[in-house]
Amino acid sequence: MTYWPFWLCALALSGVALLHWLLIGRMFAVSGRFTALTDAIRNWKRSADSHSELSQAEMLEALRAATIAEFGLTEEQAAQMDAELRAQAQPAPQRPPTSKQSLPVHVLFFVAIALGAALSARMAQGHADRTLFFATFGHSPILLGSILFGGGLLVGFGTRMAGGCTSGHGLCGVSRFQPGSMLATAAFFGAGIVTSLLLGALR
Amino acid sequence: MPQCPHEASCRLFPLFSMGGTLAVWKTNYCCSDFTRCARYQRNLREAWVPDNLLPNGMLLKKVAK
Amino acid sequence: MKDSIGTLALGLLFGFCLHRIGFGSWDEVHKMFTFASLRLTLGFGLAVVILAIGFSIIAKLQHPKWAPRPIHKGTLAGGLLFGVGWAVCGACPSIALVQLGDGQWLALWTLLGIVAGNALYAPIHARFFQFDSGTCSPD
Numbered sequence: 201m202t203y204w205p206f207w208l209c210a211l212a213l214s215g216v217a218l219l220h221w222l223l224i225g226r227m228f229a230v231s232g233r234f235t236a237l238t239d240a241i242r243n244w245k246r247s248a249d250s251h252s253e254l255s256q257a258e259m260l261e262a263l264r265a266a267t268i269a270e271f272g273l274t275e276e277q278a279a280q281m282d283a284e285l286r287a288q289a290q291p292a293p294q295r296p297p298t299s300k301q302s303l304p305v306h307v308l309f310f311v312a313i314a315l316g317a318a319l320s321a322r323m324a325q326g327h328a329d330r331t332l333f334f335a336t337f338g339h340s341p342i343l344l345g346s347i348l349f350g351g352g353l354l355v356g357f358g359t360r361m362a363g364g365c366t367s368g369h370g371l372c373g374v375s376r377f378q379p380g381s382m383l384a385t386a387a388f389f390g391a392g393i394v395t396s397l398l399l400g401a402l403r
Numbered sequence: 404m405p406q407c408p409h410e411a412s413c414r415l416f417p418l419f420s421m422g423g424t425l426a427v428w429k430t431n432y433c434c435s436d437f438t439r440c441a442r443y444q445r446n447l448r449e450a451w452v453p454d455n456l457l458p459n460g461m462l463l464k465k466v467a468k
Numbered sequence: 469m470k471d472s473i474g475t476l477a478l479g480l481l482f483g484f485c486l487h488r489i490g491f492g493s494w495d496e497v498h499k500m501f502t503f504a505s506l507r508l509t510l511g512f513g514l515a516v517v518i519l520a521i522g523f524s525i526i527a528k529l530q531h532p533k534w535a536p537r538p539i540h541k542g543t544l545a546g547g548l549l550f551g552v553g554w555a556v557c558g559a560c561p562s563i564a565l566v567q568l569g570d571g572q573w574l575a576l577w578t579l580l581g582i583v584a585g586n587a588l589y590a591p592i593h594a595r596f597f598q599f600d601s602g603t604c605s606p607d
Contacts, residue, residue, distance in 0.1 A: 203488060203489060203490035203493075203496065203507070204488045204489055204490070204511075205507070206506075206507045206508070206510040206511040206514065207511070207514065208488075208511075209489045209490075209507070209508065209511030209512075209514075209515070210510075210511045210512070210513075210514030210515040210517075210518060211515075211518070212485035212488070212489060213485070213489070213511065213512065213515035214514075214515040214516075214518035214519045214522065215485075216478065216481060216482045216485060217515075217519055217522075218519065218522045218523075218526075219478060219481075220478055221526065221532075222526075223474040223477075223478060224471060224474045224475060224478065227534060227535070229606070230560075230561045230562040231561045231586070232606045233561075234561055234582060234583065234586045235586055235606065237583070237586075238583060238586050238587040238590070239451040239590070240451075241587075242451070242587070242590070243451050254454075254455060254463065254465060258465055258466075259418060259455065259463055260418060260421070261465075261466045262455075262463040262464055262465060262466050263415075263418055263425065263457075263463060265466055266457055266461060266463060267424070267425060267427065267428070270457075270459055270461075271427050271431075273424070277424055278424075280423070280424055281422060281424035281425060284421065284422025284423060284424060284425070285421060285422055285425075287422070288421045288422060301471065301475070304472075305471065305472055305475050308472060308475055308476055308479065309475050309476075309478070309479040310479070310565050311479070312475070312476050312477075312478070312479025312480045312482075312483060313479045313480075313482055313483035313486070313562055313565040313566060313569065314483060314565045314566070314568050314569035315479075315480060315483060315569060316479060316480040316481060316482060316483025316484035316485075316486075316487070316566075316569065317483040317484065317486065317487040317492060317565070317566040317567075317568075317569030317570050318483075318569035318570070318571075319480070319483075319484055319569075320483070320484045320487035320488055320569075321487060321569065321570050321571065324487075324488070327570050327571060327572075328487065328490065328492040328493035328494075328495075328496070328566075328567070328570050328572070329493045329494075329495040329496065330493065330494050330495060330572070331495055332494065332495040332498050332499075333494035333495060333498075333558065336498075341574075344574055344577075345574065345577045346577075347556060347557070348556075348557045348574055348575065348577040348578045348581065349577040349578070349580060349581040349584075350553075350556070350557075350581065351552075351553045351554075351556035351557030351558075351559070351578065351581065352553065352557055352559070352564065352577065352578040352579065352580060352581020352582045352584070352585060353553070353581040353582075353584055353585040353588070354549050354550065354552055354553025354556070354581075354585065355550055355553035355554060355557065355559065355560065355561060355578075355581065355582050355585060356553075356561070356581060356582035356583060356584060356585025356586035356587075356588070356589070357546075357549055357553075357585035357586070357588060357589050358545075358546045358547065358548070358549030358550030358551070358552075358553055358585070359546065359550050359560075359561060359582075359586070360546070360585070360586045360589040360590075361542040361545060361546030361549065361589055361593075362542055362543050362544075362545075362546025362547045362549075362550060363537065363540070363542065363543065363546070363601055363602070363603075363606065364537065364606075365550065365560050365561050365562075366554075366560040366561075366562075367560075367562065368537075368606075369537065369547075370512070370516075371512075371515060371516060371519055372519065372523075373537045374516050375516045375517075375519035375520040375522075375523055376520070376523050376527075376534065376537075377520075378536060378537035378538075379537070379538060379539050380536075380537040380538045380539045380540065380543050380602070381537045383539050383543050383544060383547065384543050384544075384546065384547035384550075385547070386547070387543070387544050387546075387547025387548045387550075387551060388547045388548070388550045388551035388554060389501075389551060390548070390551060391547070391548040391549075391550070391551025391552050391555070392501045392551040392552070392554050392555040393501050393502070393503075393551075393555075394551075395501070395551065395552045395555035395556060396497075396498050396501030396502045396555045397501070397502055399498070399555065399556070400498070400502050408538075408600060408602060409602065409603050409604045411533065411534075411535060411536050411603075412533075412534075412535030412536070412603040412604065412605050412606075413604060413605065414604075414605055417533075442604050443604065445604075446600075446601065446603075446604045447598050447599075447600060448593070448594040448598065449589065449590045449593035449594055449597075449601075450590070450594070452604040452605065454605070
């Protein structure tokens, strides 16, 4: 199929990343969603116990009780805390960090990506090219399956270890000049270049 | 004074900044020995940190009326 | 609710764009890494430039509290492992889903590998690494 020219690619990638912040109020980071997904599965029972959907007011009310219990405040100190909280009742000028999205929303995002790609394939009446792919690895389904599973393991493990992938580090981290993102992006592009050149030489 | 390196992205730190009395959490954890914080410790083990987990290991729960 | 609709719309848009960009094609990713085509490299680079301008405007207007992304002990090693994996299976995390939508059923293996690799990291970090990754609440 024919792909978009480079400038349209740039507009699309940056547009999605900016809209993600403006619409959902979270930084665009896909591997973080995978981490949230696997964590939610691992903590299936405990997550029912976590009230991450508590509103700011409910959090503060619970925090007031917990502070008195933990530090044994006198009535005078508790009254002072209430006065301070009332004084802060106006919305904070700074956006508070939003709470994490729940498991169904992450799954929704993943399904939507696949549907969007399916829509594009249908409208373009074309599929992504894999001529070089089969020329490199052959056609044995068992071999292809194990290579892709092995590569996927590296991707999943590496992105979580580095704390981000192409979206979180590459797009949104580098553009905000975050040192961790710049090092990670240099590392995965460098490793990708070396690996691809080796694969090309083996073909 | 050492400061917890996770302060900027912590969900609870902004709440601890809402008044002098609540800052007792900061003086006991975030700005002194943050390695005692249950959130920090769970994160070192790459375990999931619930938004409502307090530094002392308790979970913030909706207050029954 | 608003959150779910926004997430759904963005996912659809992202999947559509990634497919048209050609990131779902092993061949295109391979050509990017071997410098046989500069289309994706230029596209990615220009996107970063546009985002740098966009995010600096947002930072001025909204003063958002973004989690910093510092260098830690896993940054370099994790990045290298990810780069090797990306070149081998032609997929960064969201691309496995794009490939599935494109009808590449082999990408099920890639997706399975990504989820397994991600899940596997947590106990290995707890057992062997235990370094500070710089944030309790990643974006």
